[in-house]
Amino acid sequence: MNYQGKMTISSHKELTKDVFEMVVEGDAAKYIKEPGQFVNIKITDDMTPYLRRPMSICDYDEHSIKMIYKVVGEGTKLMSKKQVGDQMDFLTGLGHGFIDYEAKEAIVIGGGLGVPPMYNLVKKLKEEGVKVSAVFGFGKESDMFYIKEFEALCPVYVATMDGSYGVKGTVIDAIKENNLSFDKYYACGPVPMLNALVKAYPDNGYLSFEARMGCGFGACMGCSMKVKGASYKRVCVEGPVFKSEEVIVNG
Amino acid sequence: MNYQGKMTISSHKELTKDVFEMVVEGDAAKYIKEPGQFVNIKITDDMTPYLRRPMSICDYDEHSIKMIYKVVGEGTKLMSKKQVGDQMDFLTGLGHGFIDYEAKEAIVIGGGLGVPPMYNLVKKLKEEGVKVSAVFGFGKESDMFYIKEFEALCPVYVATMDGSYGVKGTVIDAIKENNLSFDKYYACGPVPMLNALVKAYPDNGYLSFEARMGCGFGACMGCSMKVKGASYKRVCVEGPVFKSEEVIVNG
Amino acid sequence: MAKLHVTLPGLDMKNPVIPASGTFGFGYEFTKFYDINVLGSIATKGTTFTERYGNPLPRIAEGPAGMLNAIGLQNPGVHAVVNEEFDKLSHVFNGKVLANMGGHSLEEYIETAKVLSQSDIVGALELNISCPNVKEGGMQFGTDPELAAKVTREVKKVSSKPVYVKLSPNVTDIVAIAKAVEAAGADGISMVNTLLGMRFDIKTGAPIIKNKTGGYSGPAIFPVALRMVYQVSQAVNIPVIGMGGISSGKDAIEMMIAGASAVEVGCANLVDPYACPKIIEEMESILDEMGIEDVNDIVGKSHQF
Amino acid sequence: MAKLHVTLPGLDMKNPVIPASGTFGFGYEFTKFYDINVLGSIATKGTTFTERYGNPLPRIAEGPAGMLNAIGLQNPGVHAVVNEEFDKLSHVFNGKVLANMGGHSLEEYIETAKVLSQSDIVGALELNISCPNVKEGGMQFGTDPELAAKVTREVKKVSSKPVYVKLSPNVTDIVAIAKAVEAAGADGISMVNTLLGMRFDIKTGAPIIKNKTGGYSGPAIFPVALRMVYQVSQAVNIPVIGMGGISSGKDAIEMMIAGASAVEVGCANLVDPYACPKIIEEMESILDEMGIEDVNDIVGKSHQF
Ligand SMILES: Cc1cc2nc3c(=O)[nH]c(=O)nc-3n(C[C@H](O)[C@H](O)[C@H](O)COP(=O)(O)OP(=O)(O)OC[C@H]3O[C@@H](n4cnc5c(N)ncnc54)[C@H](O)[C@@H]3O)c2cc1C
Numbered sequence A, B: 001m002n003y004q005g006k007m008t009i010s011s012h013k014e015l016t017k018d019v020f021e022m023v024v025e026g027d028a029a030k031y032i033k034e035p036g037q038f039v040n041i042k043i044t045d046d047m048t049p050y051l052r053r054p055m056s057i058c059d060y061d062e063h064s065i066k067m068i069y070k071v072v073g074e075g076t077k078l079m080s081k082k083q084v085g086d087q088m089d090f091l092t093g094l095g096h097g098f099i100d101y102e103a104k105e106a107i108v109i110g111g112g113l114g115v116p117p118m119y120n121l122v123k124k125l126k127e128e129g130v131k132v133s134a135v136f137g138f139g140k141e142s143d144m145f146y147i148k149e150f151e152a153l154c155p156v157y158v159a160t161m162d163g164s165y166g167v168k169g170t171v172i173d174a175i176k177e178n179n180l181s182f183d184k185y186y187a188c189g190p191v192p193m194l195n196a197l198v199k200a201y202p203d204n205g206y207l208s209f210e211a212r213m214g215c216g217f218g219a220c221m222g223c224s225m226k227v228k229g230a231s232y233k234r235v236c237v238e239g240p241v242f243k244s245e246e247v248i249v250n251g
Numbered sequence C, D: 001m002a003k004l005h006v007t008l009p010g011l012d013m014k015n016p017v018i019p020a021s022g023t024f025g026f027g028y029e030f031t032k033f034y035d036i037n038v039l040g041s042i043a044t045k046g047t048t049f050t051e052r053y054g055n056p057l058p059r060i061a062e063g064p065a066g067m068l069n070a071i072g073l074q075n076p077g078v079h080a081v082v083n084e085e086f087d088k089l090s091h092v093f094n095g096k097v098l099a100n101m102g103g104h105s106l107e108e109y110i111e112t113a114k115v116l117s118q119s120d121i122v123g124a125l126e127l128n129i130s131c132p133n134v135k136e137g138g139m140q141f142g143t144d145p146e147l148a149a150k151v152t153r154e155v156k157k158v159s160s161k162p163v164y165v166k167l168s169p170n171v172t173d174i175v176a177i178a179k180a181v182e183a184a185g186a187d188g189i190s191m192v193n194t195l196l197g198m199r200f201d202i203k204t205g206a207p208i209i210k211n212k213t214g215g216y217s218g219p220a221i222f223p224v225a226l227r228m229v230y231q232v233s234q235a236v237n238i239p240v241i242g243m244g245g246i247s248s249g250k251d252a253i254e255m256m257i258a259g260a261s262a263v264e265v266g267c268a269n270l271v272d273p274y275a276c277p278k279i280i281e282e283m284e285s286i287l288d289e290m291g292i293e294d295v296n297d298i299v300g301k302s303h304q305f
C-alpha cells in the first residue's frame, strides 16, 4: 500500500539549456503501474520549497525511474543542483496514466516538457503491436531534446513555433502537413495545445493534464478539473490522463 | 572592513555527549582581534533556521577558528550534522572580548559552554606573563570536556554540582575550597553563575554575557543589557565582555 | 509511556491529534498510507448543504514554509457526504469525526447542521465561520462578533451534537469573537483557519491563484496561531482545538502548552502523508523524555507565567 | 540597464530599496559592511520623545522562515537622535532618511514629529501606529480607524515634512484604516509592521520572549504583506511603501507588482548584512531580463487582473 520512499540519484545530466534528465533508484519505483503516471518529490529536507513537485515518468522499471524536467523556478533549480548519490523523498505510482493500448495506428503527441512521458508509452504501445508515430512540438530547434531516443523507437515528426526545425507551427500543423493517419492519439503538453487537440480531434484521444498540486494523492482538492459527465475529477487521482470525450475545452 | 565570509569545516568531532569541537578555515578568521569575541553563523543556506547562531571562539589564528558547542536545539543539531568540507557563512570578529591582560595572578572561570572561550584567553594571559589558573564548573563528571587541553596550559580546578568530580558545588565553592588568590578574574558561563560571581567579587572581573541575538552586529537592539553608568549596552557590540563594576546583578 | 488520551465535548480520543479539515478529504485517501484508526479523530472536508465545485484553477500557490489555497469548499453536498463519504469512512475508521461545515448563508448553516449532526459517525460539528475562499458567507461570519454569535446560536439550536466554532485569524481582536461564540453556546473553539495571503507571477503580474487571494497555512503561521490560542484559551472556559503550522510532535506540544486541549494538523498531511502518525509518536517520546505522564498536564502550562 | 529611480513625497531615491525601521539602527553599523549611499533611503529606528530602554530580555525568538522581536522601541529620545545619531549618519549618508517615530500618547507623537521634521537629513516622517511591542500607544492607534486618523491629522499639522503612516497587519480591515489615514492627510502609507506572534519554551512552558508576545517578521509573512499591499494600493491614491518578508530582488519586484511604489527590507538585514545591496542588484538584473526599462512600470501591475 505504501508508495512513499527515498530514491537515490544514479544519473543526472543536462540535455539542453535548463532541461535535465535524472534517473533515481529505489524501492518506491515498483509501485508504478503504467506510463503517464507521475511522482511527487520533496526536493529538500527543509520547509522551503514547502510543497512537493510533481514530475512525469519518462521511463521506469522495478527499481528505477527516469524523469526529464525543466528548470522553471526555485524547486526545479534546487533539483538541478542535486548530485549523483543524493536522495529525495518520492511519492510514486500516482494518478491514472495511459492504459488503453488497443489501436492499429496511434500517434503520441508531446509539447515541450510533455514529450518525456511519451517515451515509456511508445514502448508499451509497440509491445502491444501498435504502429506508433510521434509528433512533438517545441518553441525552437535549440529547445529540442530526446529526439534521437524516440527515433530509435518510432518515426518522429517535429513542429517548431519559429520553423527552425521541422514544420513551422504547432503539433496539429505537423500532423496535417505529414498526413498522419491514426485511430487513437495520446497527448501531453501545455493546456492550450491540449485544448486545440480536443477541438481538432474530439474522439479517441487521451490527454494528460497538469495542475498546481497541493498533495498529489487526492486529499486537498487543489487540482479538480471540470469534466463532462461528472461534477469534477482530480488531476492527481482520476487524471492526469483524461479521455478527449470528457474534456471541457477551456473548462 | 568586511568581516563576512564562507568558512570551510576542516575538523569536527564529538568531545562528550552532545558537545562538539569544530574547526573552520577561511579568510574571515583574520578579523578576529582578541579572545572573548564571537562569530555569528548562518548554519544552512535556507530560511530555516532563520537567524544566525552566535558562538564563542575557543581558539583562532589568521586562517582558522576553533569552536566548541553543545547541541541544544534545531540549529546546533543541524550544525552537528555538518561534515568536513562543508561550508557555512560566518560573521567574524564580533563584539569586544577580553583585552586587559595586566594582572599578576589571574583566574579564568568557565561554566559549561562558558569554558571554551577561556582557552585562547589563557594562552594570551600566559604570553603576557600572567600567572593563570582555571576554575570550571559542570553539572556532573560526564559533562566535562577540554580539561586535558587546559591542564597542558595551567592548573585546573573543577566543581561539579553533584560532586562526581572535584569540588561539589559551584565555581565559587571551588575557588574558596582551593584557596585561590587572584587580582583579576575572567568569566564566562550561565547568567546565574555570572551574577553570583559579581556578588562575591564585585571588582576586577571581566564577565562574558549571552543574549538571544537578532543580528550580532549592533543593528537590532535585541541584546541590550542594562549596565551601571550607561542607559544600556549591546551584548553584541559593547559586550559580550563587561566589567564586573558595571554589571547590574539580576538586571 | 505518556498517556495521550484526551476527552473533549463529543470527542473521546485516544490522542489529541486530528487531521484538519480540507487536508484529509474524507479520510480514506490516507488509508493507502496507514491505518487511520491511530488518529484521535478526523476533521472532515468542509461540507455545505448543496454541492459545490469550488473555485477555478489554479487553487494552490506557495509561500516560504507554507502554502496558499483557494479551494472554495468543493464538496458533494451534505446528503452525499452523509450517505456516501461517511459511509465509506465508517468502514475504515471506528472513531468519531469532527464534521466541518460551511455555508453561504445562515439558512445553509442551519440546514447543513441538522443533517450532519444526525450522522452516527459524527462526534461533533466544526462550524467554519472563517473560510477566506468563498465569496458570500465564510469569513464574514467570523470577523464580526455579533454575526459569529448569531450563527453559533442558531446552529446550536438544531444540532444534536456539540458544536466547535472555527475562528479566523484575520481579525483585530480574536478574543472578542471567541467570547461571543462562547456566550452563544459553543462547546469548543477550533482555531486558526488560514491567513489571507497572495502571490504574484512576476512575469505576467497576475495573482497566481485564480481567485486572487488564498488562505496561507503551514509552519509560517505557527507563531501567529500560538499567540491566538494563548490569548483565547485564557479568555474562555471551553476547550480550544489549536492548529496552524503544526508539523512535528514538538509543535503539537508547544500548541498545547499555549492552551490547546487538542490539535489539528493541516497542510503537513499534504507534504508528508505520514505527518499525523509521526506527530503522535513524537509527542509520546518527547513527553516521556520530559517525564510527563499525561498529556493533559501540559495544556495551558504557559498561563502561569 | 533598467532605471531604478523612484520619487515619492519627500523621498527622491536612486532606487526603491529602503532598510526598514528597527533593523538598521541609525545606519552606521552597516558602514562596516558597505557604502550605504547605494540605498534609496533609510528608515531610521523608531524614535520617541523621551529616551526608552525598551523591554526586558529575551527580546528575540525565532519562527519558521522568520523571527519574533519585542524590542519595545529602545531609543535615546528625539533630541539625542537628532543631535547625535542623525549627525553621525549625515557624515556617511548623503540621502534623506525616512524618520520612523513612535509614541505613548498623542502628545508624544506630536512633540516628536515637531523635532524630527526640522532635521535636514529627514526627507519624510514614518508614523508608526503599529508597534505591537509597547504597552500603551503603539498598535492601539493602528487598529482603530478613528484613532489612526486623529494621530495622522495632528502630526500632519506640526510636521514640515511629508508623513507616511505605518500600518499594522493585525487588523480585520486594513483598507478601512488606510482610507482613514489618507483622508486625514497622510502623504503615503508604509506597510506592514510585524504580525503579533508567540513562541514557548517547551521545557519550562514559559513564553520565550520576556514580554510574552513579539512581532513576527521575515519571509514567513510575505504572502500576507503582499495581499494587504495589493488591497490598500488599490483603495488609496497615495503611494504605498511595501514591506514584510522581502529578502530578494525577486521579492521586491513581486511587492511592487502588488502595488508598492517602493519597498522596505527589514529583518533580512539582520541575517545578511548585505541584503539591501544584493536586492538592488538583483532587481536590476531581473528587470533587464524581463525587458523592463523603468521600475515604475511594474508598480501595481497586478491591478489589471
Ligand atoms: C502531473 C504533472 C506532471 C509534470 N511533469 C513534468 C515533467 O515531466 N517535467 C517538467 O519539467 N515538469 C513537469 N511538470 C511541471 C512541474 O511540476 C513544474 O514545472 C514544477 O513544479 C515547477 O516547480 P518550481 O519550484 O521550479 O517552480 P515555481 O514556479 O517556483 O513553483 C511554485 C509552485 O507552482 C507549482 N507549479 C509551477 N509550475 C507548474 C506547472 N507547470 N504544473 C504544475 N505545478 C506547477 C509548483 O509545483 C509549486 O507548487 C508536471 C506537472 C504535473 C502536475
Ligand SMILES: Cc1cc2nc3c(=O)[nH]c(=O)nc-3n(C[C@H](O)[C@H](O)[C@H](O)COP(=O)(O)OP(=O)(O)OC[C@H]3O[C@@H](n4cnc5c(N)ncnc54)[C@H](O)[C@@H]3O)c2cc1C
Residues within 6 Å of the ligand: B038, B049, B051, B052, B053, B054, B055, B056, B057, B067, B068, B069, B070, B071, B072, B073, B074, B075, B076, B077, B113, B116, B117, B209, B210, B211, B212, B213, B240, D061, D062
Ligand atoms: C556571544 C555568545 C556566545 C556563545 N558561545 C557559545 C559557545 O561557545 N558554545 C555553545 O554551545 N553555545 C554558545 N552560545 C549559545 C548558542 O548561541 C546557542 O546555544 C545556540 O544559538 C542555540 O541554537 P539552537 O538552534 O540549537 O537552539 P534553539 O533553542 O532552537 O534556538 C532558538 C533561538 O534561540 C537562540 N538561543 C538559544 N539558546 C541561546 C543561548 N543560550 N544564547 C543565545 N541565544 C540562544 C538561538 O540563537 C535561536 O535564535 C553563545 C551565545 C552567545 C550569545
Ligand SMILES: Cc1cc2nc3c(=O)[nH]c(=O)nc-3n(C[C@H](O)[C@H](O)[C@H](O)COP(=O)(O)O)c2cc1C
Residues within 6 Å of the ligand: A214, A220, A222, C020, C021, C022, C023, C045, C046, C047, C069, C071, C073, C100, C128, C131, C166, C192, C193, C194, C217, C218, C219, C221, C243, C244, C245, C246, C264, C265, C266, C267, C268
Ligand atoms: C487545501 C486546504 C483546504 C482547506 N479546507 C478547509 C475547509 O474545508 N474547512 C475549514 O474549516 N478549513 C479548511 N482549511 C484550513 C485548515 O483546516 C487549517 O485550519 C489551516 O490549514 C491551518 O492549519 P495548517 O497550518 O496546519 O494547515 C483548509 C486548508 C487547506 C490547506
Ligand SMILES: Cc1cc2nc3c(=O)[nH]c(=O)nc-3n(C[C@H](O)[C@H](O)[C@H](O)COP(=O)(O)O)c2cc1C
Residues within 6 Å of the ligand: B214, B220, B221, B222, D020, D021, D022, D023, D045, D046, D047, D069, D071, D073, D100, D128, D131, D166, D192, D193, D194, D217, D218, D219, D221, D243, D244, D245, D246, D264, D265, D266, D267, D268
Ligand atoms: C528587530 C526589529 C525592530 C523593529 N523596530 C521597528 C521600529 O522601531 N519601528 C517600526 O515602525 N517598525 C519596526 N520593526 C518592523 C519593521 O520595520 C518591519 O515593518 C517588519 O519587520 C516587517 O518587515 P520584514 O519582514 O522585512 O522584517 C522592527 C522589526 C524588527 C525585526
Ligand code: FES
Residues within 6 Å of the ligand: A212, A213, A214, A215, A216, A217, A218, A219, A220, A221, A222, A223, A224, A234, A235, A236, A237
Ligand atoms: S493535488 Fe491534492 S487533490 Fe489533487
Ligand code: FES
Residues within 6 Å of the ligand: B212, B213, B214, B215, B216, B217, B218, B219, B220, B221, B222, B223, B224, B234, B235, B236, B237
Ligand atoms: S543582536 Fe542585534 S543589536 Fe545585538
